[in-house]
Amino acid sequence: MRKLKMKKLMALFLTLAMILALGACGTKRTNKSQDESDLSYVKSKGRLIIGYTNYAPMNYTDENGVFTGFDTELATLTCEKLGLEPQFVEINWDTKEDELNAKSIDCIWNGLTIDDDRKATMEITDPYVKNxxxxxxxxxxxxxxxxxxxxxxxxxxxxxxxxxxxxxxxxxxxxxxxxxxxxxxxxxxxxxxxxxxxxxxxxxxxxxxxxxxxxxxxxxxxxxxxxDYGVAFRKGSDICAEVNRIFGEFVADGTMAALAEKYGLEPAE
Structure with missing residues (x-):
């Protein structure tokens, strides 16, 4: 009888131990997910989802049916440097921040005006174009x-x-x-x-x-x-610093100036 009770207690102990171990494992996974950087997140997908609206000369479809524009080209070149595929998704401008935070998109790259209100809720790059x-x-x-x-x-x-x-x-x-x-x-x-x-x-x-x-x-x-225009990412996103670095390279090698001239724009100082 005592042996039977001991066996039951041992079985109960092992069951509880397994539950605790699984719980700890789940917590570890959750924490890992929470700690994952935004750059790691997009690199794990292999693509950057870019929110835009139809807005010439930044993102638009030309008379030949080609999707183009200053921001379209700049984003594509930047994604090449990041090792990511650009995926352009047309959004409702009025709900752009909701879509960004819900991870329906990874950035807003569409002639976004930099202001203090937006900087308080999003991570925004250095200015790249004047407006x-x-x-x-x-x-x-x-x-x-x-x-x-x-x-x-x-x-x-x-x-x-x-x-x-x-x-x-x-x-x-x-x-x-x-x-x-x-x-x-x-x-x-x-x-x-x-x-x-x-x-x-x-x-x-x-x-x-x-x-x-x-x-x-x-x-x-x-x-x-x-x-000035900037590109907006989720608040605290580490993608922003990488894009700023790439923008610096594009300014230094003349890419930014050439694109601005092509679309009749003035680069930010």
Whole structure:
């Protein structure tokens, strides 16, 4: 009887030991996963998932159906240096940070304006391209500063630097502001006459308006805010430092300047 009890106790002890060992093993795996760096994570996948929107001259499909652009080419060259395959995924700009943190994408590489709010929630590279927020109207429209737009309909891309510029300007605060999903939609509104003005990125405005474009009668009439573009990664990501290092190489060997010239952009200082 005593031997039977001892056997039962021994079996119970072994069972408990196995449960504890499995639990410790699971904890070890979890900690390892939590401690894994962002760079190790993307390298384990072999690819960098790049979030973008259709935004010329940064990421867009040209008249021949080729996906291209300054950011598209720069990201592809950077991925070559990182030993990763670039995978471009079109995103909703309004939920870009949610997609980044959910790991649906690994970075936002699409003419992202650097500001303090974004730096507080994301890891952002050094500036690589200069930009500005500009006011566009139909040719022939009377314009004498943003006060001309008080009570008028003004459009900008939702959650963009353009929207922030509208909301920060005392005169534009008194306009009828309508947010749009994309900057290209803002140009469509201007062309259709359903908006009086748009506040957009200079980089896009220079590429998509003027002679030989679909918006020949849309002109830039004002510069409101100068800014810089950067690439955004998850907060604390160690990929950012690697990309900064590669950007430094591209500046030194002339790659960055050549790309900027190709797309009519000005590199950041």
């Amino acid at each position: 500005a927020q500009v006011v566009l109207v139909k040719e022939g429209t009377a314009y004498n500063g943003t006060e001309s737009l008080i009570g008028k309909t003004v459009v900008a891309e939702q959650s963009s630097a353009g929207e922030k510029t509208v909301k920060a300007d005392d005169n534009l605060k008194q306009a009828n502001y309508i947010p749009k999903n994309l900057q290209t939609e803002c140009l469509m509104e201007l062309k259709a006459g359903t908006a009086d003005a748009a506040v957009l990125d200079l980089t896009l405005a220079k590429t998509m308006t003027g002679k030989g474009t679909s918006y020949e009668d849309i002109i830039i009439v004002d510069y409101l805010a100068e800014e």
